[in-house]
Amino acid sequence: TNFDVIKLINTCIETAKISLQKDVRFSLTSTFQPVFVDADEAHIKNVISNLIDNAIKYSVENVDIVISIVERNKDVEIRIRDNGLGIEPIYHKDIFDRFFRVPTGNLYSVKGFGLGLAYVKQVIEQHDGFIEVESALEKGTTFIISLPKSNI
Ligand code: ATP
Ligand code: MG
Numbered sequence: 640t641n642f643d644v645i646k647l648i649n650t651c652i653e654t655a656k657i658s659l660q661k662d663v664r665f666s667l668t669s670t671f672q673p674v675f676v677d678a679d680e681a682h683i684k685n686v687i688s689n690l691i692d693n694a695i696k697y698s699v700e701n702v703d704i705v706i707s708i709v710e711r712n713k714d715v716e717i718r719i720r721d722n723g724l725g726i727e728p729i730y731h732k733d734i735f736d737r738f739f740r741v742p743t744g745n746l747y748s749v750k751g752f753g754l755g756l757a758y759v760k761q762v763i764e765q766h767d768g769f770i771e772v773e774s775a776l777e778k779g780t781t782f783i784i785s786l787p788k789s790n791i
Contacts, residue, residue, distance in 0.1 A: 641789050642680045643673040644715065648706060651687045655695065662701055669708035674715055675789040682762045683786075689755040690719045690782050696749050697780070698723030714768070715788050720781040726774040734772065735760045 645667070652665045676683070694704045698721055705720045726734060726741060733739045738753040763770045767787055774780035 667706045677789040694721035714785040717784045722779040725776045725778045
């Protein structure tokens with residue numbers, strides 16, 4: 640079904656704010672609106688919530704989460720950027736594998752199963768989309784999701 644991604648992301652942000660244990664700022668911008676996609680709304684909501692959850696978990700303090708939406712040809716591109724720990728490029732291909740967690744540093748005290756990103760990737764690919772990561776250690780992380788725009 641068709642839904643507006645901006646509305647959905649705002650709901651995810653409000654939900655994330657309820658249980659914050661750190662100082663987190665959110666921003667959401669789009670070059671157009673509404674942003675309709677034809678997708679499974681519940682799964683896409685889980686995708687966005689998983690990426691926001693990671694952005695918060697793998698950041699220390701004064702967390703800035705910047706979400707931006709742009710149109711790219713027939714796709715909607717959603718970028719979710721944080722200013723957290725970052726991920727070394729050697730691990731970029733592994734983080735989408737089930738049960739993989741980056742085996743370094745602070746991660747020992749951060750709980751997780753290593754399942755979130757495997758789920759995220761599966762949902763996005765089932766919608767004929769794709770996901771990419773841009774990140775370096777201590778430079779923060781950006782996840783980029785592309786989904787086909789709805790024709791309606
Ligand atoms: P789960 O999501 O199942 O609770 P998890 O967060 O460990 O556990 P994923 O979401 O699949 O699992 O992420 C895999 C690994 O990728 C994480 O353990 C972490 O090492 C790294 N990672 C994911 N997102 C970020 C991020 N925003 N910043 C830094 N590292 C990240
Ligand atoms: Mg996770």
